[in-house]
Amino acid sequence: MRKILIIGATSAIARATARRFAAAGDRLFLVARQAERLQAVADDASVRGAECVATAVMEALDDSRHAQIIEQAAEALDGLDTVLFAYGTLPDQSACEASFEQTRAAIEINLLSVISLLTILANRFESQGRGCIVVISSVAGDRGRQSNYVYGTAKGALTLFLQGLRNRLHRSGVRVITVKPGFVDTPMTASFKKGLLWVSPDTIARGILNAIDSGATVVYLPWFWRYIMLIIKAIPESLFRRLSL
Structure with a gap:
């Protein structure tokens, strides 16, 4: 039985993952910014078999509450051993090109808020000598493309941060898993x-649970995105900048 904190619990991927955690009888602490939707996810997890489900409403950009929320989760679950980061936004690339404010907002939610929470969690798990941190990044961070380079910048920097964090925490028995999905049919990509x-x-x-159970560190989901991105990263810059990607 795992004691799991899910941050961004109302996202489509988080809801699907919570259902699988619940079916396994795990204990869940769910965090999101919309109370009504959060309660619906909690109720569903309870029905599906979660041993314990608790919730907290939080705006991810409010870093003054990050430490409090993590402590609240640990108290509610009688400990904490797994955390899933499953929130973020897909900014309008054209709007970001026209406005630094839009770009900064995208970087703050997709990168800086995550780093704030990760810093607190890393120190906690390092002290207890165990834990598993799972963060959803994106294949968009593997190479800058004209169609979404602001989002890709945030995810690429997050991936690099996770790589260093994984290296730091390895000797402490703490796992850090970077999840890189490709195209996922969610409300965020409805258009x-x-x-x-x-x-x-x-x-x-399903891929997230397999990664946790298998001891993986970096996973592309589905698996074939690893090879798609190998090809994209191998394209010479002189050719790549002429492509409409």
């Missing part, structure tokens, strides 16, 4: 035209 490469949130949730 996108879907194709063969798109998958459901539950496909990502």
Whole structure:
């Protein structure tokens, strides 16, 4: 039985993952910013078999509450051993190009708020000598593309931060898992035209649980994105900048 904190619990991927955690009888502490939607996720987890479900409403950008929320989760669950970060926004690239304020907002929510929470959790898990931190990044962070380079910048920096954190915490028995989904059919991507490469949130949730159970460190979901991104990263810059990607 795991004692799991999910931050961004109302996102489509988080909901799908929470259902799987609940079916395994785990204890859950769910955090999101919208109380009504959060309660619906909690009720569903309870019905599906979670041993314990507690919630807290928090705006991720309010870093003054980060330490308090983590402590609250540990108290409610009688300990804490697993954390899933499953929140973020997909900014309008054109709006970011026209406004630094838009760019800064995207960086703050997708990168800086996560780093704030990770810093607190890393110190806590390092002290207790165990724990598993799972963070959803993105394949968008593997190479800057004209269509979404602001979002890609945030995710790329987050991936690099997680790499260093994993290196630091390895000797303490703390695992850090970077999850890099490709195209996922969620409300955040509702306006996108879907194709063969798109998958459901539950496909990502299944991959997250497999990563936790298998001892993986960096996972592309689905698996074939690892090879797609290898090809994209291998394209010479002189050619890449001519492509409409």
